[in-house]
Amino acid sequence: MSSSRATAYGGRVMLVVLMFWTLLPFISLFTAALHPVGTFPTGLSWPAHPQWQNFINAWNVANLGPILKSSALIVLGTVPITVVIATMAGFALGQLRVFGGRAVMLLFLIGLTLPLEGIIIPLYYELNSFNLIDTRMAVILPLIGLFMPFSVYWMRAHFVNVPRSLTEAARSDGATTWQIFWGLQVPLARPAIISLVIITTIWTWNQFLLPLVLVPTNVDSRTMAGALGAFQGQYSDNIPLLAAGSLLILAPMVLVYIIFQRQFIRAMLQGAVKG
Amino acid sequence: MEPRFQSRAQREASIVDGHRPSLLRRGISRAAVPACVTGTVLLACGTGIAAAAKAKTNSSTPTYAQACGTKAVTLTGDFETGFPDIVNLTKLFSKQYPKVHWRINTNAYAEITTNAPLVLAGKNAPDLVRLPILEGLVKDHLLLSLNKYYNEYHWNKFPSSVWAQNRTNGSQLNTGNIYAWGLNNQVTGIYYNKALAKKIGMKGAPKTLAQLEALFAKAKKDGLTPIETWNAVPTGLTFPLQQLMADYGSVQAINNWAYDKPGATIDTPANVRAAKVLDSWIKAGYFNADATAQSYSGAMSEWTASGSKDVFLFNGNWQAGSFDTSQPGKYGFFAMPPVKAGGHVAAIIGPLQYGIAAKAPDPSCTAYFLNWVSTNPAARKLNVEQGGAPPIGPTALPVPSAKPGTNTEESIQVGVAVAKDNQGMGFITNANGSIYTESETPELQSLFAGQTTPAAVMSSIQSAYKSEGS
Amino acid sequence: MLNTATTSRRPLGAGSILRGLRTLARADRARGWLFLVPALVAYGMFVLWPLANSIKYSFYNWDGINPAKWVGLSNYGQVFTNATLYSAIEHSGILILFFSFLPTALGLALAAFMRSAIAGRLGTVARVVIFLPQVVALVAAGIAWSWLLGYDGAINQIFYAPVDALLKLVGLGVAQQAWLGSFKYALPGVGLIGIWVMLGFCTVLLTVGMGKIDPSLYEASQLDGAGPVREFFDITLPSLRQEIGVCLTVTMIAALSAFDIVYISTQGGPANQTMVPGLEIYLLAFTNRQVGLASALAIVLVVLVVICIVPIQWYVNRGNES
Structure with missing residues (x-):
């Protein structure tokens, strides 16, 4: 009995240690960000006079406004299309059971393991031939393609588990395939769709290599993460501002995460296990 | 056997931020440049007095001049992040020529290096670009020859030595057409923190290497960091190394190597001796212990931080403008002292290069802008005040004076002194495209970590140099 | 409608x-x-x-x-004979240890110990917190970790003194240094960042997996007089086959295709000690413009991922069939 209580106690201590370890980089960024401009903060140290205005200065120095807008535009361009076409494909594979569906799913599965570095070089030349380099489209279009394997798999997993009798009943009521999809199945798939929206939003926001390569000069058309490299130069010799800027870049997605943490964690775990 | 790849080159400085050495293209053999622009009369200065007297640059402006500024145009520029001078020059230009607008992208130097060939070859090539290594871009026909503008704008009235590094045939410098234009002149030396230097008893710039080393030792004894440097990819240790090489050997020998003269070698007794002295500094703990984890901008943060214990910094005048504005009066700048008192002082010298894309939508107006920067008094003044370096232009024009006691003024003086002694060097990191990141950086990182010997450093840099050249 | x-x-x-x-x-x-x-x-x-x-x-x-x-297959020949390229592949092998094996093993241990704790109210908060690395941009994490691992960084601040003191007891001792600038510690330093990114994900996944195990299995084995260790190996581990497989798969792909963290924290240095295929591909293709060689390395990387993952999937699927 006492040993199990000790285990429970030990478990709680370990949990706290693990939480501290996870938060360590954020704490370090945060304390660094509050140091006076022109100092070189070391380790974890709370400044004597916290400089909250550093966050405002960091925003202005790196001109974060346009990049925040650009990130939002890239998310708006990527996520809705990804979700719509992945839901359609998932419906076709999971409910309609199209001919050759297994082979198609296998084709998508290959993409689940594919590292982005494996295709980044031809992507550059492809988008160059479309005359899209240095535009937001150069990030949006490849991202939609890159999200397909996970998104289609995710939506198919949902549709496979929806009883087909529902579709059949609607069908016997004379509904067209599109009506069944849009009027019946999509509303039922809402939880799965919401999870997919959250995940792809976060993945889009954090994308680094794509904007680095495909938006080479027009930094204002990148994602937040992609623009971070350029910020390093803006803040060049100012560690507190760089720390504040990094936190500002993280903030929107952390906020989204905190609001939707339940869906996000569940989706990540399920998506991983199913995938 | 090995396929002739384009070399892992231009990686030089690649992933990292910053502007360090790579700004200095292969040097010029006769480094009279700053002397010329400061108006000191020297042999090397340009093409003769008669031509200079006729100068009156603006009045002889040709056809392009009228074309630029009469019609509304938008010029595009790809510049380096963290250098406001060029951006402010474009703003000033737009003020004087309201119909000319600019669309400017700024990016880290590393990314410019990586992207330049693709951007210049792409469908939306910009007009004006901050240039990475010149030869490769020219070989691929990505840059516009500036010869036409050289003739039209009488750029022959600039110090002739300036053009040496701006000319290339695609593989060698100082021959072929002109493809680059210099915004201002760069020069290297040693910065010192005035307050800390006073603390360790420094009175005036050291006259000999021994005096400098004594100051390092004193600083170390007092618990300070004698030398701040960066040794992440790519390293900054090439600065003290090359200065020591010039101290123990000859500038001529270094330049032969940097300019790929047949038979040149870096593996000489004098250079090994220089490396040994550098090694002794490392072993004595003169450098910041975290150097190999510090990038250029990280090292600058440590150096400029309030309460910093860094006394000396081997760097160039491209930092002078920013030090003068953000930390006025805090630092001094002097040339690397020679081994013996009264000996020659040497430095690395070269123009900060910009070029016009071969596919530039409006090359004429862009070239007009370049000429304007070189000749317009307000532009030249801005160049000195914000760029921290003397502008490059017709020798007949007066050079705007820098405020006395600023790093800008001190670095201009160093440039004059070096030029007087004919001790300007090309940078050893630019001997070929890959030598800096492929060989010099890992070798010096290894030396810093005690993983190799000074002699081995020199011999392996030489063998990398030879395999690249063959 | x-x-x-x-x-x-x-x-x-x-x-x-x-x-x-x-x-x-x-x-x-x-x-x-x-x-x-x-x-x-x-x-x-x-x-x-x-x-x-x-x-x-x-x-x-x-x-x-x-x-x-x-040029036929000569680019592929280069990938395996050029010392820098080949060492990049070796480094990603070492990173698998940090990104993959350590988080999975640690995650298992933590999940086993914290199973009861994570069920409580503290557990709800903890779950949100330790999942955070999945949400933040790796670039920003890389910037933060570069300082944490710096000479005066928090990691040295917290761990250097006790570790050094311990080592001095046995007559050793270690000089304080910047992790990412050290020949010895730069790659483990990058690995440590990998552990940070992956540990929370694996721990939560494995905890959830453990929660699904039928309690009667444990009761039965306790009747047989099995201790917690034997329970872990006899029941927990086999039941978690699928979760472990997922942890290993996801983390191995991350290890092999590491780019953001290395790009920001070390750029492959010092002296190529942390060069990885992802960064090498980028540098070769866009900085050195050896597009063919870079593409060969990219294809080798793709194949490498498949080679690493197929055995794991086989192991997981075999379990499902039995």
Whole structure:
């Protein structure tokens, strides 16, 4: 009995240690960000006079406004299309059971393991031939393609588990395939769709290599993460501002995460296990 | 056997931020440049007095001049992040020529290096670009020859030595057409923190290497960091190394190597001796212990931080403008002292290069802008005040004076002194495209970590140099 | 929309309904392709087509601008003979240890110990916190970790003194240094960042997996007199086959394709000690413009991922069949 209580106690201590370890980089960024401009903060140290205005200065120095807008535009361009076409494909594979569906799913599965570095070089030349380099489209279009394997798999997993009798009943009521999809199945798939929206939003926001390569000069058309490299130069010799800027870049997605943490964690775990 | 790849080159400085050495293209053999622009009369200065007297640059402006500024145009520029001078020059230009607008992208130097060939070859090539290594871009026909503008704008009235590094045939410098234009002149030396230097008893710039080393030792004894440097990819240790090489050997020998003269070698007794002295500094703990984890901008943060214990910094005048504005009066700048008192002082010298894309939508107006920067008094003044370096232009024009006691003024003086002694060097990191990141950086990182010997450093840099050249 | 469909239904006999449904289902199986097309087009254009091109480029010597030259397999020869390229592949092998094996093993241990704690209210908060690394941009994490691992960084601040003191007891001792600037510690330093990124994900996944194990299994083994250690190996581990497989798969892909963290924290230094294939591909293709060689390395990387993952999937699936 006492040993199990000790285990429970030990478990709680370990949990706290693990939480501290996870938060360590954020704490370090945060304390660094509050140091006076022109100092070189070391380790974890709370400044004597916290400089909250550093966050405002960091925003202005790196001109974060346009990049925040650009990130939002890239998310708006990527996520809705990804979700719509992945839901359609998932419906076709999971409910309609199209001919050759297994082979198609296998084709998508290959993409689940594919590292982005494996295709980044031809992507550059492809988008160059479309005359899209240095535009937001150069990030949006490849991202939609890159999200397909996970998104289609995710939506198919949902549709496979929806009883087909529902579709059949609607069908016997004379509904067209599109009506069944849009009027019946999509509303039922809402939880799965919401999870997919959250995940792809976060993945889009954090994308680094794509904007680095495909938006080479027009930094204002990148994602937040992609623009971070350029910020390093803006803040060049100012560690507190760089720390504040990094936190500002993280903030929107952390906020989204905190609001939707339940869906996000569940989706990540399920998506991983199913995938 | 090995396929002739384009070399892992231009990686030089690649992933990292910053502007360090790579700004200095292969040097010029006769480094009279700053002397010329400061108006000191020297042999090397340009093409003769008669031509200079006729100068009156603006009045002889040709056809392009009228074309630029009469019609509304938008010029595009790809510049380096963290250098406001060029951006402010474009703003000033737009003020004087309201119909000319600019669309400017700024990016880290590393990314410019990586992207330049693709951007210049792409469908939306910009007009004006901050240039990475010149030869490769020219070989691929990505840059516009500036010869036409050289003739039209009488750029022959600039110090002739300036053009040496701006000319290339695609593989060698100082021959072929002109493809680059210099915004201002760069020069290297040693910065010192005035307050800390006073603390360790420094009175005036050291006259000999021994005096400098004594100051390092004193600083170390007092618990300070004698030398701040960066040794992440790519390293900054090439600065003290090359200065020591010039101290123990000859500038001529270094330049032969940097300019790929047949038979040149870096593996000489004098250079090994220089490396040994550098090694002794490392072993004595003169450098910041975290150097190999510090990038250029990280090292600058440590150096400029309030309460910093860094006394000396081997760097160039491209930092002078920013030090003068953000930390006025805090630092001094002097040339690397020679081994013996009264000996020659040497430095690395070269123009900060910009070029016009071969596919530039409006090359004429862009070239007009370049000429304007070189000749317009307000532009030249801005160049000195914000760029921290003397502008490059017709020798007949007066050079705007820098405020006395600023790093800008001190670095201009160093440039004059070096030029007087004919001790300007090309940078050893630019001997070929890959030598800096492929060989010099890992070798010096290894030396810093005690993983190799000074002699081995020199011999392996030489063998990398030879395999690249063959 | 469904309502309009409902009102327009035609009266049909039961038999004809079934027959009608069967033909309809067959029609669906064909017409459904229309629903698949957009996803396939996007995937084909921006994943499969570039992948095919990567393979094509890998047989050429190309600088990305001038005409390319066919060189057969020589780029692949380079990948395995050039010391820097080959060492990059070796480094990613070491990173698998940090990104993959350590988080999975640690995650298992933590999950076993914290199973009861994570069920409570503290657990809800903890779950949100330790999952955070999955949400933040790796670049920003890389910046933060570069300081944490710096000479005066928090990691040295917290751990250096006690570790040094311990080592001094046995007559050793270690000089304080910046992790990412050290020949010895730079790659483990990058690995430590990998552990940070992956540990929370694995721990939560494995905890959830453990929660699904039938408690009666434990009761039975306790009746047999099994201790907690034997329980762990006899029941917990085999039941978590699938979760462990997922942890290993996801983390191995992350280890092999590491880019953001290395780009920001070390740029592959010092002296290429932390060079990884992802960064090397980027540098070769865009900085050095050896597009063919870079593509060959990219294809090697793709194959490497498959080679690493297939055995794990096989292990997981074998478990599912039995």
